[in-house]
Each structure stands twice: as C-alpha cells, then as structure tokens.
C-alpha cells in the first residue's frame with residue numbers, strides 16, 4: 189500500500205533508556221504455563237521486583253521464585269553451580285507437579301558469567317525426562333521488559349518435537365479467555381489443527397516442522413520468530429490482531445495460508461467485527477483528532493499506533509519502539525499513514541525534549557516517566573498496562589480504545605471540560 193510509513197527514514201537512538209527488565213514477563217507466563225516453574229538466578233533486587241510486580245501474591249504453591257546469589261557467589265568465592273543444583277533438587281523434590289523448569293538469568297548472573305545453558309543441560313540430564321530444564325535471560329542489560337517472554341518462548345523452540353503435519357501454531361502468551369476466543373474464530377473459519385506456544389501444559393506442546401504455519405499474536409517475539417524459521421516453520425505475515433481491522437486482516441491471512449477464501453472469513457467475522465466497531469466508536473469520540481506520542485517501551489507501539497490512527501482518528505506525532513523488526517512490523521508500517529516520526533531505541537533526554545516541544549494530548553511511556561510528564565501537565569498512559577490487560581481480538585477492541593480514552597477523560601474532568609470538547613477548548 190502506498191502512503192504508509194514503510195519508507196519513512198527511521199530515527200535511531202542509542203542512549204540512556206527507561207524500561208523494566210525481562211523478569212517482568214514471568215508474571216504473565218507463570219499464569220499461562222500451569223506446570224512450569226520460573227527460577228530466577230539473581231539478587232534480592234530481582235526477588236523484590238518480582239514480588240512487587242506480582243502484587244505480592246501469596247500462593248500456597250507459587251510457580252516462580254529466586255535463587256539468590258549471595259555476595260560470596262558474586263565474588264567468585266563459592267561455587268554458584270553447586271548451590272543451584274542443590275536448590276533445584278530441593279525444589280523438584282518438594283514440587284513433583286513441575287514439568288518444565290526455566291532457569292532465568294538476571295543482571296547479576298550475567299555479570300558473573302554463570303553459564304545457565306550448561307546448568308540447564310546438566311539439570312535436564314539429572315531430572316529428565318520427567319522435568320525439562322531450559323534457560324533464558326530476563327536481564328535488564330540492554331533489553332526491554334517484553335523480551336522476557338520472547339526469550340522464554342525462543343528457548344522452548346529447539347526442544348519441540350518434529351512433525352510433517354500442516355498445523356497452525358499460535359505464538360504468544362494470551363490470557364486464557366482471549367486465547368479461547370481466537371481458537372473459536374479460527375475453528376469457525378475452518379483452520380485446523382491449531383496449537384499454541386506456550387501450551388498450558390508441557391504435555392500439550394506443539395510439534396513443528398516445514399509444514400507448520402505460525403501466526404504471532406504479539407509484536408515482540410522477534411527471537412521466537414527467528415527460532416521457528418530455523419526449524420523450517422513458515423511465518424504468516426500480517427498486522428497484529430488489535431482492533432477490528434487488525435483482527436480481520438490477521439484472521440484472513442491465516443485463512444489464506446490454509447487455502448480458505450476471504451468469503452468464508454467475511455462471513456465468520458461479520459458479527460464480531462460489527463460489535464467491535466461499535467465499541468471502538470464509543471471510545472473514539474474522545475480520541476478523535478487528539479495527538480499521541482509513543483515512547484519506546486512495550487514493543488506494542490507500532491500495531492497500537494496503527495489501531496489508534498486508523499480506527500480511532502488519533503494523530504501520531506512520534507512512534508518509538510525499542511526494536512523495529514521488518515518482518516514483524518512491516519505490515520503495520522504499510523498501514524500507518526506517513527507523517528509521524530518513526531524512532532527505534534531511546535536517548536531518553538532527547539526524546540523528552542521532543543515530547544515537551546510537541547505537547548501531545550497523550551504520551552504512552554514507562555512508569556518512571558509518566559509522573560514527571562503528568563506534573564508538567566501532559567496526559568500519559570503506562571505502556572506496561574497494555575501488556576497486563578486483555579486487548580487482543582474483536583471482543584477486547586472497545587476496551588483497548590477505552591484504555592487510551594480514560595486519561596484524556598480524566599484530564600478533561602479535572603479541567604471541568606466535556607471530554608469531547610477538550611481540543612476545541614484548547
């Protein structure tokens with residue numbers, strides 16, 4: 189499609205960044221994978237981050253924990269591997285329900301160069317086949333918080349069985365209710381069989397091979413995409429299933445990959461699409477004509493900018509993303525009308541200068557930046573909230589638009605204005 193942002197020169201910045209680390213992903217992954225355990229090999233800081241991000245949930249049997257590296261480990265005075273083996277043996281003895289154990293690296297484990305890949309091999313040999321031990325990094329060094337899920341799923345791909353069957357693999361951890369909606373739509377269109385990565389239980393894991401077609405549900409799964417391509421699977425390239433338009437295009441791309449014509453898709457999606465459009469229209473009354481600035485954080489920026497500009501009438505000033513992945517984000521850039529600055533990476537002070545110069549109606553950013561910007565009279569939306577809230581597919585499209593309308597309504601109320609009159613009054 190001409191007129192999109194695909195040919196817009198990308199502003200690349202490499203400077204100080206303000207993001208959470210990949211350990212955050214454990215909060216949603218442990219809910220999804222019901223027989224997995226995430227053992228962070230890290231410091232007390234890592235343990236605190238996890239506990240506060242999890243809202244200090246007190247489970248009888250939590251599915252994540254931290255093996256704390258003490259000072260003597262960090263100083264190389266003790267063998268952290270011996271301690272880790274002991275911790276894992278204790279854990280698996282106490283928790284025979286665990287089928288997959290993820291050793292999750294952190295900044296401290298990376299700094300002391302603790303080889304968790306070797307540890308995972310050693311522990312798999314000791315505790316397999318009942319328990320599969322994998323490893324990935326959730327470290328905050330040069331990463332952003334959604335990379336934790338990407339690294340986790342990518343670590344699973346080499347361990348999946350081989351198949352020659354033609355199957356659709358749905359990739360990305362969705363809340364169960366949203367995943368069920370997606371599976372129901374795909375079944376109605378006639379796409380089968382469909383498997384999910386991650387599966388709810390290790391025994392349900394997909395097998396993959398050259399006839400696997402995979403569709404990503406999250407735009408931050410670049411490493412997983414690469415790992416699946418290495419296994420010979422084929423990516424169904426499409427916009428992501430956010431909003432009525434994105435969901436429709438995503439479903440139709442899936443149908444086409446399975447030789448199903450667009451008429452069948454049109455017929456199945458007509459009613460839920462109409463419902464979504466109606467729900468979006470209600471929130472769009474507040475959003476229409478407003479400007480939005482995305483700071484790079486969740487990696488959801490491109491598809492959300494596409495949704496907000498095309499379906500809610502917003503105007504994007506700058507769309508920043510930590511990483512711009514041509515295969516994943518290309519279909520989104522094709523659809524976003526030329527005009528906004530497209531930026532990759534961050535130099536936070538320079539970017540804040542641009543926010544202050546543009547004074548957008550809404551800035552999507554991390555928690556650490558939101559309060560200072562609010563104090564300067566700018567409305568903000570926390571990027572991390574978008575990952576913790578169900579926002580995919582038709583039934584959530586209205587909620588997704590409403591998430592962006594809420595801060596604008598709040599500010600309008602504080603100013604004693606009608607929310608839809610905000611721009612006119614300014």
Ligand code: SF4
Pocket residue numbers: 209210211230231233234235237293294295296326327328329
């Ligand atoms: S992994 Fe690094 S950034 Fe994340 S909590 Fe631990 S020390 Fe902090």
